[in-house]
Amino acid sequence: MRISEKFGELKDKKEGALIAYVCAGDGDTVGIVHSLVRGGADIVELGLPFSDPVADGPTIQASIQRALDAGMNPDTYFDMVKGLGVNVPLVVMTYYNLIFKRGLERFVTDCRDSEITGIIVPDLPPEESGELAGYCEQHDVDLIFLVAPTTKGDRLEDILKRGTGFLYLVSRLGVTGARADIALSTKEVLDRVKTDKPRAVGFGISSGEQAAEVVKSGADGVIVGSAFVDIIASGQDITQRLEELAREIKSSLG
Amino acid sequence: MTITKKGKFGRFGGQFVPEVLMPALEELEEGYERFKNDPGFKQELDYYLQDFAGRPSPLYHARRLSKKYGLKVYLKREDLVHGGAHKLNNTLGQALLAKYMGKHRLIAETGAGQHGTATAMAGANLGLATEVYMGAKDTQRQRMNVYRMELMGTKVIPVTSGSQTLKDAINEALRDWVSNVEDTHYLIGSVVGPHPYPTIVRDFQSVIGNEVRSQIVEKEGRLPDSIIACTGGGSNAMGIFHPFVHDTDVKLFAVEAGGSGLKCTDKAALHSASLSVGEEGVLHGARTRILQDPYGQILESHSISAGLDYSGVGPELAYLAETGRIIAKNADDDEALAAFHELSRMEGIIPALESSHALAYLAKAADSGDLGEIVVINVSGRGDKDLETVLEKGAPL
């Protein structure tokens, strides 16, 4: 399913989107993804682990390390995703070197063939994205860009023009990781980033209460990662608790 | 506005960083363009380079070494620069630039502690709060350097993620910068990272090559036939090469760490020769040559010298090597050690283990005729910091 369809559907229902991130290969990924979807995740962002994840905070770094130690790699990743069997849009999040090494076009067609409909690359700013964007367009895969609190002026306009799928608004300066205080900068970013494309806010959101606030401020969705990964790291009742947290957050987005 | 590609050396270089940092890189580029030719900035930097760092460093005719190898060998004495290495040329330049740009905090990464120490010196001298990220393994291996930095008021932050070495320290410094980009300057220690760093660091280090140029012309009335420099990230190499890039009669040799052999295991390379045998990839913000596995995961590197122990190399070097303008070579741990002992005994100069790789290449190539008659070797640093490592290896053969 394409991301735009999903956002269209949610708009009709007047619901905000819950985009759930986990890193593939850290734990029983198939079971994990299914429990997130059962809990109400609208889109699943599945990390493909890279050895040097500069945009990630300690929680997701540790998850990536566990996944690498468990042997996750791009071949295994695409095989696994092909057999996932969930009926929500899937998005791959990974760093540019893994895409570069596999070959840009091959990576994009691998996505297409495994029903991944979007790509997020946290270390690929628009300036360097032309070639990958070309293949994405050719093979009907969305290339999702991040907008940071520091993104302004011409660069912001450029990103708004290029982004497909949705725009990933980074709520604050810093790396991924759950935070208590996100409200102020989130509102500032939402006020500044004006576009018809769906806007989802991420980095720091961990509870239904925060998510509700973000959607009330005008976002079309929230991206939640570290809070789910914390549950996976704990090793306790993983699938049940993931489903519960997804449900708690999703129910606050109505 | 359509954004075009900036900071490319051929297809190498670029800016592969999180979006949050892009405006900071733009600001840095603007600041650098604005101040690099500003008479006040230049005068102040020259003053620090001279009276604080001790420049110009001598170009020394190594008579006994010359005799042994049948060539005229000159040593560029960066080992005599304050702090014991070329690193201060860059840290003074960038710290002063940060100050002119209104930043009041410096962060840096360090492997062995040389760049961290040079950053601590510049930070203390210019009154900037300084924090240095260092792999937890390295903080243990290099306790004295940690203490040196702390003496100068720098906070050293051990990095416990990943392999706990230099590449992880860079990752962590980048994460800090992402979080504190508004008041902080990230002072990168080599010609690596996203544009404009490779250019800025090269320019600040070019003082080495510019001095060599006038010194050799004064002593010999002509340019050298070849220049040899060790290459980790490549800052001492680009610093001495850059002013000669258009003098195509001058051969430029970049000597990497061959470690304990040009081979790899699953997770690590036994060497740091990314220019010689690495593959194209993207690491720490730049497209360059890197050590990676078949999927693109970054491999840990190895060298007896911590300063060369890095999985990447500056993008401009990757470009110049591909065009054939510079020649990538390597020397292994044992060859570097032998050269370390040789210079110590023959010339009374104890070189850094990094620099010893450049010296080792002299020994390897002297007979080939490739080097010509007049050779300049960049002695990028002094070896006092390496005594423990050398001691562990036992007496010279």
Ligand SMILES: Cc1ncc(COP(=O)(O)O)c(C=O)c1O
């Ligand atoms: C004395 C010395 N030489 C060389 C290097 C390698 O760095 P680069 O290749 O950037 O000159 C270092 C790095 O710490 C060093 O301390």
